[in-house]
Amino acid sequence: MKQIVIVGGGTGGIMTAAKLVKEKDMAVTVIEPAEYHYYQPAWTLVGANTYNFEDTKKKMSEVMPAGVNWVKDYAEKLDPDNNKLITRSGEEIKYDYLVLSPGLVYDMSLIEGLEDAIDKGVVCSNYTDPKHTWDVLKNFKGGNAVFTQPTTPIKCGGAPQKIAYLAADYFRKSGIADKTNVIYATPGGVIFGIKEIKKTLEKVIDRYGIEFKPHYAPVKIDADKKIITFKFVNADASECVINKDNKIHEKMVGDTTIEMPFDMLHLAPPQVAPKFISESVLANEFGWLDVDINTLQHKKFANIFGMGDAAALPTAKTGAAIRKQVPVVIGNIKALIASGHITDKEYNGYSSCPLVTGYGKMVLAEFDYEGNFTPDPKLKQMLIFDSSKELTRLWWLKKYILPRLYWNKMLKGKDV
Template identity: 35%
Template sequence: MVITLSKSSPLLRKAYCAFHFARNVSQSYKLVVAGGGTAGLSVSNCFSRILGKGNVALIEPKNVNFRYFSIIMFQTRFALQVHYYQPLWTFVGGGIKDVKESERPIRNFIPPHCEWIQNSVKEFLPDENAVKLSDNSTINYEYLVVAIGIEMDLDRIKGLKEALNTEGVCSNYMVDTVTKTWKCIQNFKEGNAIFTFPNTPIKCAGAPQKIMYLADDYFRKTNKRDKANIIYNSSLGVIFGAPKYAQSLNEIVKKRNITVNYKHNLIEIKPQTKEAIFEKLETGEKVPFKYDMIHVTPPQKPPAVLKPLADSAGFVNVDKETLQHTKYSNIFSLGDCSNLPTSKTAAAVAAESGVLVENLNAFMNKSPMKRKYTGYTSCPLITSYNTCILAEFDYNLQPLETFPIDQGKERTSMYYMTKDAIPFIYWNLLTRCLYYGVD
């Protein structure tokens, strides 16, 4: 049986909420936001203010972390649902920040006027203006924003899952593996230190090499650098997409004696022999590399559940300027799960959410959508323990810089801004919809 509840009866809806997970009931909201990461939190905060109580629902399953609370002899365990500020994981892997600094209780960021549905979308039903949840209940909407991010695809590299539990194999890309990166860097004594970039779209395309520059700097500080071969094996054909910053990075890898092999895609790890097998993308040849440590950036993929809304690559198909779905006009998307042809970053999300909120609000009010997204994205390329190149660019890979200085140069000011100021902006302004980034 399906019972639809009107948004105008909050008391009734609350009562039904109590039974919601046990019964096949359906709820209805003016706006449903699927995914409560960087993008979903920002958008749901904005629209909760615009539309008021009872009109916005956020569907977010959320990671559960266990915390221990002790009183004298008694220790009790409680579950905490957290949101992660993923850009901090470069600093965690480099031993600069504790992983706990990257997490906060998600409850702190969900607006009081917004209904948090702690579940995940199992199926998008755009022709019925509904989503089906993993408990088979359905949620109806007038408007939908899709922001469910991108997934790690560990199975694409043979042996990777098992190898991540063995010596010398690490990755900054997952909360469970990021702290091991710092151990690998510290434990490294000599030999090959390999850093990889996969053959799929990824979030933060600068992160695979940022951790390499930190490792290089650490090896120099601890007198291990002359015994280390640092190798960057990338599936791409260039060091970085935007030419201005690529030029600076090319000079850095040369100056620091880092070997760069382009069109090399990691396909297998053999921890027993400490070998990483790469496929040369141009010839198909398979080449083994011995490793003493290897930082793996896993292949990534759009969640399969996006299929009814997706383009041929599996990402939500939206207009690159308005962020409106190309087929379903009441659906918008942003962030890592969208097919916006820009680099997938939290900085891009900041700019995208400003455009999306203004355009969707105009669309709801039957006004023309005037804001156009330029593709603004940013990547703070950490190049040592006190320098950073702050790359900011648009769809055409042209610089779109915030500061009146040459941001293509390594700067200490940009390092501290990335380490301390940007996290403050993220926690206090972006996730609460008080900051829209640059656009």
């Protein structure tokens, strides 16, 4: 009987456990301390008051597959040389194969003043409290509404702009658009890296009159004065144009720093791999789980696999990506047990980002490592023939269909 240990009770961990626990020659252990499992993709909709927060969570005991040994604790230290790990309570757990899917953690210290601003309720974030985002939105009376994200990788890289679009739509419906400046500031150089999607989103930005600020990296927040400070990153002088029409009132400080006042600020917090990963021998030089990007096998330890947000994979960190990663990990573990060699099946970097562009509208970006736009052929069954366009049917997919598939199929180990 092979001992399979999975760290993480998120999407990747539960999906993997649900499939492997059905194998006769495997004993599956899942290490996860949380009381609840959340469907976080719906938190964007919660922040715009179009989805009930309580419907995004279930008790972990409800989604943990039957037959799994659930260790309700944190992984604290990895000892891959001896095929074991140690939990926070000091329990030593041995394994034959280890699957790491622990997700990310927030590091508020990476932006000066962020923790204080969140504690005071000055900053809202769908990542930490989408209900608070809605409270801020519905009480907003006009002024600068700033949406931004950090220089670190983040879960669902499109989320900060989704809520910007929904907010802009809400401000229109509320009759305050004419006294509101919506600003989307990002360290990136383009609104989206896939050309088909970029073309549509540029029209969305133009429709709402959103001020798009590329190469803006947030570095400091003054909660009392309500000022956010940005620095230019990877910027050419010709690309970064400071708005001079007195709408946003940016203040240049030195050559590369800008201070921007805000009346509303939504921010995705900086995100990093958990310390038991980043400070272990399994991490690369940047602190991410060092796995082969195609096989998902660790580059040094052949009996360790990694997937999801903490893995060093150059693609978007989404549940859709994990859906494609899980079969590769499972196939390789089964092949190793049977023959001592992994399979030739590879993960091609597939991920997707459902980009909500307003109430009742959505674009679906699907892509691979090469940046190719790769729409799922199954979309045609919904009469969706071009998912790079804003469509109501895609909104239905986001709000009604995907959550059902998640709870009823993905987490139960069924193919989707």
